[in-house]
Amino acid sequence: xREVDFLHYRPGSSxxxxxxxxxxxxxxxxxxxxxxxxxxxxxxxxxxxxAAFHCLAGTSLRGLRKPLLFWLAMALLIAGAAAxxxxxxxxxxxxxxxxxxxxxxxxxGLRALRLLAVLLAGQLLASTTDPVELAEALKRLxxxxxxxxxxxxxxxxxxxxxxxxxxxxxxxxxSDAALSRGLAERRSIFRRVLILARPLAENxxxxxxxxxxxxxxxxxxxxPTPLQLPMHGRDWLLFAVSLMPLAAxxxxxxx
Amino acid sequence: xxPPLLQLRQLSHRFPNGTLGLDSVSLSIEKGEFIVLAGxxxxxxxxxxxxxxxxxxxxxxxxxxxxxxxxxxxARARRIIGLVFQEAxxxxxxQTVSRDAAFGPENLKLPREEISRRVEASLQAAGLxxxxxxxxxxxxxxxxxRLAAAGVLAMRPELLVFDExxxxxxxxxxxxxxxxxxxxxxxxxAILLITHDLxxxxxxxxxxxxxxxxxxxxxxxxxxLLEQVEELGIRRPRCPLHEMTWKR
Numbered sequence: 001x002r003e004v005d006f007l008h009y010r011p012g013s014s015x016x017x018x019x020x021x022x023x024x025x026x027x028x029x030x031x032x033x034x035x036x037x038x039x040x041x042x043x044x045x046x047x048x049x050x051a052a053f054h055c056l057a058g059t060s061l062r063g064l065r066k067p068l069l070f071w072l073a074m075a076l077l078i079a080g081a082a083a084x085x086x087x088x089x090x091x092x093x094x095x096x097x098x099x100x101x102x103x104x105x106x107x108x109g110l111r112a113l114r115l116l117a118v119l120l121a122g123q124l125l126a127s128t129t130d131p132v133e134l135a136e137a138l139k140r141l142x143x144x145x146x147x148x149x150x151x152x153x154x155x156x157x158x159x160x161x162x163x164x165x166x167x168x169x170x171x172x173x174x175s176d177a178a179l180s181r182g183l184a185e186r187r188s189i190f191r192r193v194l195i196l197a198r199p200l201a202e203n204x205x206x207x208x209x210x211x212x213x214x215x216x217x218x219x220x221x222x223x224p225t226p227l228q229l230p231m232h233g234r235d236w237l238l239f240a241v242s243l244m245p246l247a248a249x250x251x252x253x254x255x
Numbered sequence: 256x257x258p259p260l261l262q263l264r265q266l267s268h269r270f271p272n273g274t275l276g277l278d279s280v281s282l283s284i285e286k287g288e289f290i291v292l293a294g295x296x297x298x299x300x301x302x303x304x305x306x307x308x309x310x311x312x313x314x315x316x317x318x319x320x321x322x323x324x325x326x327x328x329x330a331r332a333r334r335i336i337g338l339v340f341q342e343a344x345x346x347x348x349x350q351t352v353s354r355d356a357a358f359g360p361e362n363l364k365l366p367r368e369e370i371s372r373r374v375e376a377s378l379q380a381a382g383l384x385x386x387x388x389x390x391x392x393x394x395x396x397x398x399x400x401r402l403a404a405a406g407v408l409a410m411r412p413e414l415l416v417f418d419e420x421x422x423x424x425x426x427x428x429x430x431x432x433x434x435x436x437x438x439x440x441x442x443x444x445a446i447l448l449i450t451h452d453l454x455x456x457x458x459x460x461x462x463x464x465x466x467x468x469x470x471x472x473x474x475x476x477x478x479x480l481l482e483q484v485e486e487l488g489i490r491r492p493r494c495p496l497h498e499m500t501w502k503r
Contacts (some may be wrong), residue, residue: 169344219330
């Protein structure tokens with residue numbers, strides 16, 4: 001089975017792992033809102049806090065490699081597109097006047113940083129929260145919905161997260177088999193993708209059926225025994241710290 | 256007289272394409288029995304297993320669990336009959352070993368303390384104590400198979416069905432699994448084990464059932480049926496019956 005480290009849970013016992021998932025969900029919303037709409041100062045504060053929380057969670061650089069690579073590719077696209085859209089004043093490199101604008105590049109860079117903060121916040125939540133706890137937290141935060149809807153929503157999230165490594169594993173197996181039979185010799189990327197897509201879809205559906213059978217035979221219900229989610233003083237403390245970027249943003253706006 | 260733990264009466268299953276998967280299968284399983292079910296590929300073993308706790312519906316015939324129809328109370332059937340599938344990866348749904356073992360008891364809506372007790376006991380029975388916080392996908396093939404068994408054991412089944420449990424396992428993995436299976440049988444759990452690998456387990460079985468083309472070809476003590484296995488394309492081990500085990 002392939003090890004997935006992007007947006008995937010890694011068991012641990014750090015203070016962040018033990019942090020109440022309801023707070024973690026709220027913190028994700030706060031960090032994301034500040035990162036997407038806040039001032040550069042609030043964004044920097046969010047980034048610093050997220051980096052500190054990742055350190056507390058014991059996140060290794062290796063664990064962040066895939067999210068960072070994904071971000072880097074997206075950042076280049078975002079910054080490049082913004083710099084092309086605003087070509088004035090142009091970036092001059094060793095006397096060569098490029099088609100990229102400095103203002104656009106700055107705006108694009110800021111957008112890319114905002115995306116990085118959101119990715120780090122998502123990765124922090126996903127890598128330190130068991131999907132079962134996440135689902136339970138969602139169930140409790142969405143108390144205003146009918147219980148059956150909440151149960152189904154929670155079950156869907158848990159299953160999706162469980163299924164991701166299985167699909168990746170299937171994709172790798174299908175790709176390995178095709179490559180060993182000379183897939184790389186095909187020139188058209190489109191044809192290559194088509195060749196892989198059919199067996200991947202078939203195998204994924206077959207595996208989904210197996211998982212469904214296995215879950216049914218273990219009496220699956222969307223309303224299992226609820227998890228205990230006791231709140232501690234440290235949960236409130238971490239939550240208070242997480243409110244700092246929001247407080248900074250509001251402070252700048254109103255005072 | 257008490258009814259058998261499980262009774263299949265004239266069970267038939269026809270696939271949507273018209274092929275007959277099971278053809279008037281009748282058999283009964285008593286509490287605490289150890290049965291090996293063998294047969295060539297496509298003989299109907301796995302589809303038979305899927306009928307036992309209502310995952311598949313028969314075209315005709317009935318399945319009785321302690322005298323009551325399985326289809327009338329699926330939840331009860333799934334608690335009493337535990338299935339351990341061939342592909343352990345597809346059976347593991349938890350993000351940690353203990354979470355996976357807790358999946359079944361949580362579905363039974365048991366109190367949290369009881370769930371913890373059951374998880375601990377089932378992991379111990381499967382030889383997985385100390386693995387509680389491991390990610391299931393980092394386990395070896397044999398450990399995954401034992402985790403799949405632990406996940407079912409935590410539901411305290413009376414009959415445990417293993418589908419080709421030794422597929423892809425090396426000798427230590429198979430030996431550890433046999434250790435778990437025989438210990439479960441010794442503690443009173445009935446075992447139905449589907450396999451081609453007679454030399455790994457048959458010494459422990461009290462009954463051998465041979466299937467072919469969706470029908471029961473023969474059913475009886477292993478010593479009486481060993482001569483017939485090669486007719487069905489199953490390799491007959493070249494050793495005395497009591498040596499047909501990979502148990503250490």
